Amino acid sequence: MSDFDLKKLEAIIAERGRSGDAQSWTARLFNAGTPKAAQKMGEEAVEAVIAAVSGDREGLISESADLLYHWLVVLALADVKVDEVMAKLESRTGQSGVAEKASRPHQ
Numbered sequence: 588m589s590d591f592d593l594k595k596l597e598a599i600i601a602e603r604g605r606s607g608d609a610q611s612w613t614a615r616l617f618n619a620g621t622p623k624a625a626q627k628m629g630e631e632a633v634e635a636v637i638a639a640v641s642g643d644r645e646g647l648i649s650e651s652a653d654l655l656y657h658w659l660v661v662l663a664l665a666d667v668k669v670d671e672v673m674a675k676l677e678s679r680t681g682q683s684g685v686a687e688k689a690s691r692p693h694q
């Protein structure tokens with residue numbers, strides 16, 4: 588099993604985004620800004636949905652990777668850390684999760 592994880596990709600994105608390398612897709616997204624990065628994230632999400640609904644397992648894996656990459660770029664541009672998202676998810680587990688869930692509408 589791979590030991591690659593979202594925090595490693597987060598670090599790569601932070602470094603590549605600031606690189607100024609014209610060949611870097613991450614740098615191009617950083618330069619383009621949040622609207623472009625968020626648009627790409629949305630496109631990849633839709634492609635992942637299509638793969639899931641059509642039963643395309645390999646497609647779902649590939650589109651999920653694209654989605655997570657673009658999601659991390661959007662987070663980086665908003666100065667939000669993966670750890671903050673994980674803390675939010677953790678707060679929804681166990682007893683604290685019950686309290687958080689009760690405070691959220693539509694759940």
Ligand SMILES: N=c1c2ncn([C@@H]3O[C@H](COP(=O)(O)OP(=O)(O)OP(=O)(O)O)[C@@H](O)[C@H]3O)c2ncn1[C@@H]1O[C@H](COP(=O)(O)O)[C@@H](O)[C@H]1O
Pocket residue numbers: 599600603604610611612613614652653656
């Ligand atoms: N994980 C990814 C990753 N996933 C997807 N992509 C790129 O996301 C881009 C958009 O995907 P699309 O399928 O929409 O491709 P496209 O049709 O060319 O896009 P459009 O410009 O036409 O909208 C493609 O160029 C993919 O290569 C990624 N680009 C980079 N990474 C990671 O970021 C690192 C640094 O990459 P660079 O910034 O390119 O050096 C890489 O080593 C990887 O670890």
